[in-house]
Amino acid sequence: MKLAILNALPAPYIFEGELSDGEKFVRLFGAIDPTLECHLYDATAGELPGTPAVADAFLITGSPAGVYDGEPWIAPLAEFVRQAYAGQKKLVGICFGHQLLAQALGGWVEKSENGWVLGLRSFEIQNHAGWLTPAASRCSLYFVNQDQVVTLPPGATVIGGNDFCPVTIYALKNQVLGIQAHIEQSRRFMRLVIDYLEPRAPAALWAEAYRSLEQGVPDDGLVARWLINFLKDDR
Numbered sequence: 001m002k003l004a005i006l007n008a009l010p011a012p013y014i015f016e017g018e019l020s021d022g023e024k025f026v027r028l029f030g031a032i033d034p035t036l037e038c039h040l041y042d043a044t045a046g047e048l049p050g051t052p053a054v055a056d057a058f059l060i061t062g063s064p065a066g067v068y069d070g071e072p073w074i075a076p077l078a079e080f081v082r083q084a085y086a087g088q089k090k091l092v093g094i095c096f097g098h099q100l101l102a103q104a105l106g107g108w109v110e111k112s113e114n115g116w117v118l119g120l121r122s123f124e125i126q127n128h129a130g131w132l133t134p135a136a137s138r139c140s141l142y143f144v145n146q147d148q149v150v151t152l153p154p155g156a157t158v159i160g161g162n163d164f165c166p167v168t169i170y171a172l173k174n175q176v177l178g179i180q181a182h183i184e185q186s187r188r189f190m191r192l193v194i195d196y197l198e199p200r201a202p203a204a205l206w207a208e209a210y211r212s213l214e215q216g217v218p219d220d221g222l223v224a225r226w227l228i229n230f231l232k233d234d235r
Contacts, residue, residue, distance in 0.1 A: 001231060003029070003036055004055035006043045006077065008063035008096050015192045021061040021094075024184040032221070033228050043077050052083055057090035057231050060097025062182065066147050067096065067103045068110075078104040090231050091176045098170075098178035099147055105176065108151035114164050116201050117143040118194065119209030120216055121181070123162040129171065131229035132159075139219040141168075141181035142190050144197075148180065177230050183220040187213055 007022040014020055019027070022040040029036045039055065041047045044063075049055065060081075065071050067078075081104040084091055093101040099109040122140045125132065139160065149167040152158070156176070159169040170178045185193075190213055198206050 001036055001057065002055040003038050003231065004041060004049055004058045005038055006041050006048065006058060006060045006080075006097075008043050008061045008065070008077070008100075010044045010064070013064050015189065015196075018189060018192070021184060025059060025061070028184050028220075028224055029228065032224055036228065036231075044071075044073050046073055046076065048076060048080050052080070052087040052089050055089070057092065058084055059092040059094070060100055061184075062095030062097065062144070065096060066109075066111075067099045074100070081105070085176065088175065092227060092231065093176075093178045094184065095145055095180060095182060096147075098180050099149055101176055101178050102149040102151075102153055102156070102167075102170070105153035105156075105172065107149055107153040107156070109147050109149055111146050112148040112150075112165075114148075116146050116197070116205055117148075117164050117180075118197065118201065118205060119143065119190070119212035120218060121162060121164065121212070123160045123165070123168045123181075125160045125169075127157055127159050129159070129174075131233045132226055133229060134222065134225070136219070136222060139223060140216055141179075141183060141218045141220060141223060142185050143181045144185075144190075144193055145180060149178065171230070174230075174233060177227065179223065179227070181223075183218075183224045183227070185220075 156172040161168040
């Protein structure tokens with residue numbers, strides 16, 4: 001399977017010593033399923049595949065941008081999503097990507113009234129599917145977001161969520177998978193991003209987010225396995 005990873009994180013936002021988000025996904029997927037052939041595109045530089053036919057599936061990474069921002073690369077990326085969806089390609093979005101897929105396909109995204117979701121958070125798996133193996137009823141992942149999907153695209157189903165982020169995972173027609181939380185980021189990255197956000201977030205939220213990193217580990221390997229199962233599920 002050929003997977004095109006569309007990077008939505010501008011280079012100036014990559015912390016020193018960190019890989020790009022696209023490179024992190026290549027490393028993550030390579031450790032789980034080396035048969036997955038990954039190709040990187042920098043969507044923030046206007047680099048998109050010429051046609052959805054170049055790959056079997058597409059993944060859109062996280063970004064500091066909002067899907068409603070006027071950044072010049074966002075509208076072409078949303079249009080490419082619609083073309084790929086019409087072409088029956090698999091689509092996966094993480095954080096910003098999760099939101100962009102929803103918005104491009106008829107849903108709605110806005111800043112949550114709950115404010116920032118930051119740190120390690122748990123959520124319930126509410127609906128089960130064949131690709132959710134090994135099975136789990138509850139997961140924990142790293143979150144870094146203010147925006148949330150508040151209206152799903154027509155036909156989509158919530159797979160998992162919690163009170164702070166009701167739409168943490170959704171799926172649409174076994175073709176689209178959105179994951180608000182991060183499976184590609186490390187604890188080191190989370191410490192860096194929490195420090196970066198300290199001046200922009202309430203002190204209590206910052207302290208709670210930092211404590212959460214010491215209270216457990218994310219189920220990133222499990223959810224990454226689900227993602228790969230989803231990509232290869234041709235039912």
